[in-house]
């Protein structure tokens with residue numbers, strides 16, 4: 001039985017001091033043992049967030065990291081830096097990183113491998129555009145993204161990974177995918193993992209849905225057999241996130 005994993009992606013929101021206020025506000029609302037609860041916050045607030053979350057069930061994740069150990073990469077964050085401050089999750093290959101910062105399936109794969117090297121769990125993002133959905137190529141496209149993202153990842157590593165299926169047309173638009181649409185793709189992702197590895201790995205890996213999740217849509221989405229939680233943007237910045245975490 002897979003434990004649900006519900007992560008907030010704060011994107012480029014909240015200053016370090018606002019981070020402390022929001023974490024303190026949400027702490028009692030997201031307290032549960034039924035799901036892993038992750039807050040992915042801007043890099044500048046990671047240390048503060050780790051401190052603020054101490055003693056609660058909230059784990060802190062990063063929104064991105066570089067794939068090199070260290071070096072002349074001005075403005076970037078090395079995986080060892082995350083490791084050093086106790087960050088145990090990192091979002092890799094969010095569609096906004098792919099669109100605005102030229103990330104590709106190849107850089108996603110390098111980052112996934114590097115995260116595992118440091119014992120950090122990658123939340124590997126995939127998802128189709130509206131045009132791709134309309135052209136009927138969604139599953140093919142996502143299978144391709146997954147196959148490249150997991151190149152050279154061992155079965156033991158893959159079992160601990162998290163995949164976030166986020167249709168681009170659903171992100172920040174208020175147009176949440178139907179539970180049937182989300183389940184169809186999440187199942188296809190699990191089948192793809194079974195093809196790459198085996199059924200044990202496919203049964204262990206956790207797959208989230210992301211894209212305009214709210215307290216109203218969470219229960220139906222998260223009850224689908226292949227959906228193990230969510231990656232939540234806008235609604236993770238509000239008390240409503242407590243309702244999403246305690247969706248049952």
Ligand SMILES: O=C[C@H](O)COP(=O)(O)O
Pocket residue numbers: 009094166170171172173174210211212213231232233234235
């Ligand atoms: O990573 C989170 C997603 O981009 C979803 O964002 P959203 O919930 O604001 O649509």
